[in-house]
Amino acid sequence: MLEIRIHGRGGQGAVVASKVLALAAFKEGRHVQSFPAFGVERRGAPVAAFTRIDDRPILLHCEIYRPDHLMILDPTLMEIIDVTAGLKPDGCILINTPHPATRFALPTRFRVAVVDASAIAVRHGLGSPRFPIVSTAIVGAFSRTTGIVGLEAVLEAISEAVPIAPEANVAAAKEAYEQVKV
Secondary structure: OEEEEEEEEEOOOHHHHHHHHHHHHHHOOOEEEEEEEOOOOOEOOEEEEEEEEEOOOOOOOOOOOOOOEEEEOOHHHHHOOOOOOOOOOOOEEEEEOOOOHHHOOOOOOOEEEEEOHHHHHHHOOOEOOOOEOOHHHHHHHHHHHHOOOOHHHHHHHHHHHOOOOHHHHHHHHHHHHHHOEO
């Protein structure tokens, strides 16, 4: 079973990213589970979302404590939360940032990838410059970084699951797929 944990802030799209990733894997014939974890305060508050993917039915129903991979939608969270807690050795950390991966002091046992999903989202009119919605861009980058789901399945999932501006979200995912740096 593959387990992915997404860290972000309310309004960035962590929950939608989890849903799109799960739907893409489902479209490729796998069993999936996707769910969020957040408190009563949402906009701007730290949130987490979880996705499980397996070839067999998933019977486990709890938060993910030992993820295979991480997506970090807001790198400032790395200053206040140990986002790598429980991350399996050789896990991949995908960070939404305009900076190179070397800027982050992360253990060398993890693969680190970066993509400026915020800038991509703004270019495609997703959210505002102050509050970009990076969900689909980050999943596009994740597709390329890990190969867990194919880009075509991601684009189909976006078209089905994202009711607002599906064309812009598809374009953002494609651009992030091309721009991610590992």
